[in-house]
Amino acid sequence: MRILFVRPNIGRLAEGAYIDEGRMEPLELAVLASLTPRQHDCLICDDRVEKIPYDEPADLVAITVETYTARRSYEIADEFRARGVKVIMGGFHASLLPGECAEHADSVFIGDAESLWSEVLDDAHRGCLKSVYQGTVGNPQAGGVLPRRELYSHHDYLPLSLIQFGRGCKYACSFCAIHAFFRRHHCVRPSRDVLREIEQAENRYVFFVDDNFLSDRDAAKSFLRELVGKRVRWVSQGSIDMTLDTELMDLMEASGCIGHVIGFESLSPENLKGMKKAPNLIGRGWDRYQKACEILRNHHLQTWAAFTLGHDHDTAESITEVADFAIENKFCVAAFNILMPYPGTAFYERLKIQGRLLYDGHWWLHPDYRFNHAAFRPANMTADELTEACWKCKQRWSRPATIFRRFWDVKTHLRSPLRMAVFFDFNRLVAKEVRRKQGMYFGLKHASLGTAQTTGS
Numbered sequence: 001m002r003i004l005f006v007r008p009n010i011g012r013l014a015e016g017a018y019i020d021e022g023r024m025e026p027l028e029l030a031v032l033a034s035l036t037p038r039q040h041d042c043l044i045c046d047d048r049v050e051k052i053p054y055d056e057p058a059d060l061v062a063i064t065v066e067t068y069t070a071r072r073s074y075e076i077a078d079e080f081r082a083r084g085v086k087v088i089m090g091g092f093h094a095s096l097l098p099g100e101c102a103e104h105a106d107s108v109f110i111g112d113a114e115s116l117w118s119e120v121l122d123d124a125h126r127g128c129l130k131s132v133y134q135g136t137v138g139n140p141q142a143g144g145v146l147p148r149r150e151l152y153s154h155h156d157y158l159p160l161s162l163i164q165f166g167r168g169c170k171y172a173c174s175f176c177a178i179h180a181f182f183r184r185h186h187c188v189r190p191s192r193d194v195l196r197e198i199e200q201a202e203n204r205y206v207f208f209v210d211d212n213f214l215s216d217r218d219a220a221k222s223f224l225r226e227l228v229g230k231r232v233r234w235v236s237q238g239s240i241d242m243t244l245d246t247e248l249m250d251l252m253e254a255s256g257c258i259g260h261v262i263g264f265e266s267l268s269p270e271n272l273k274g275m276k277k278a279p280n281l282i283g284r285g286w287d288r289y290q291k292a293c294e295i296l297r298n299h300h301l302q303t304w305a306a307f308t309l310g311h312d313h314d315t316a317e318s319i320t321e322v323a324d325f326a327i328e329n330k331f332c333v334a335a336f337n338i339l340m341p342y343p344g345t346a347f348y349e350r351l352k353i354q355g356r357l358l359y360d361g362h363w364w365l366h367p368d369y370r371f372n373h374a375a376f377r378p379a380n381m382t383a384d385e386l387t388e389a390c391w392k393c394k395q396r397w398s399r400p401a402t403i404f405r406r407f408w409d410v411k412t413h414l415r416s417p418l419r420m421a422v423f424f425d426f427n428r429l430v431a432k433e434v435r436r437k438q439g440m441y442f443g444l445k446h447a448s449l450g451t452a453q454t455t456g457s
């Protein structure tokens, strides 16, 4: 069979195609291709940069669906199915809302592909694809599977290899799609497999795309001990309770860690309790993260702080304070994200019961919903006020004077030429992308844009 793996784009700008300049390798496509027995031909298509080859022969189209790309995924699937090509969908959104995806696909795959993908292909080959497959969750790339990176060699991605050390997270934050999908399950790959993959990727710069790299601290430590001396420079995502473990922090520094995306979420302990963000509350008394930030800086880590704004104790003023806090702490990058009700999360269900969801409760499909706009009624302001407050934080963050002020930190950004480059390259990139994406519609077909484009970007 000839199988086409597709990663859909989010949407389209009013003035034309949206091409994500900070795009990274589509790891899930290379992993899916590597799980595919070699008798099948694999092609990948990244809708962020290339046209969808609707009229080229394909026996099966496999689309990876996230909530933000659901609308676009359905457009792509409908086009293929109109041509008689079978479509299967998988990924986070497909796993959390299989019923919705089933309206646009011949088959929906729930969970991680590893355990069942070859069975799906056998069924497809015999012409008896089932409507639903229930895979398991966890054991990423079991058996030492190495992603087929040669498939994305013709694309221009950031010079960073995406690699999984583990998947899932032991925490249960109420707004988090990771918890909805993994249900506190967390598993890591054997260190030797990950080290082999680093060699295969032939790149000193690695992004471990774990949801919480430090969810299993013992496993992380044992891997990092083996990574020391390999001359790798790496970033990942982790919860702030990492700073409670001195040995772990020392190992991160020694093994080449440059920094992490860390979910600070909020400066209000009431908000943190409400969202069940346990890692931000355990270990030491509430000091507004001061000790944790000091430890991160002492290990020369460049922090990418992520905030979710619009919790029930937030006000327009408290959101401004979040931006003050991020600037004072000289973070490398900060994401002032509007809190989003992801389907399948406890937060989504609570808002639904309280009648606070906007866009008919399906913001990801609604033709009027626009990227980075509030999709629910916050407790202490209007949805528009929340959208505006977050947008102001983003604008302030990226002003030249603010960037310069943040840059001036000998312990982190000024510590080495690599860190200086990371600071400037990513601040430039993030500022540009945030501006371009703000208010973008989802999908390519949109009446208000006056176009009904049916091919890719």
Ligand code: B12
Binding pocket: 009, 010, 023, 024, 025, 026, 027, 028, 031, 032, 062, 063, 064, 065, 066, 067, 068, 069, 088, 089, 090, 091, 092, 093, 109, 111, 112, 113, 114, 117, 140, 162, 164, 167, 168, 176, 177, 178, 209, 210, 211, 337, 342, 343
């Ligand atoms: C790295 C990453 C990014 C990178 C980009 C990566 C890239 N390639 O461009 C950055 C940081 C830029 C990013 C951006 C965003 N991301 Co992101 N990202 C991730 C992360 C951490 C890893 C992705 C990855 O490579 N995983 C490894 C692959 C192998 O795993 P996988 O994709 O889950 O695929 C497996 C299964 O899902 C399944 N599967 C997947 N697709 C298919 C298809 C078929 C047919 C089948 C059978 C199976 C299958 O099998 C695969 C193998 O097991 C994930 C979380 C995660 N654990 O995956 C979040 C995640 C996907 N991101 C998320 C979000 C929300 C975003 C943003 C919207 C954030 C924002 N507000 O701007 C943006 C925009 C995303 C976009 N689509 O444009 C959410 C999506 C939630 C949801 N309900 O859809 C996730 C789950 C994180 C979270 N905490 O909730 N992201």
Ligand code: SF4
Binding pocket: 169, 170, 171, 172, 173, 176, 177, 178, 179, 211, 212, 239, 263, 277, 279
């Ligand atoms: S710690 Fe992070 S990844 Fe884990 S459940 Fe909370 S928000 Fe999700």
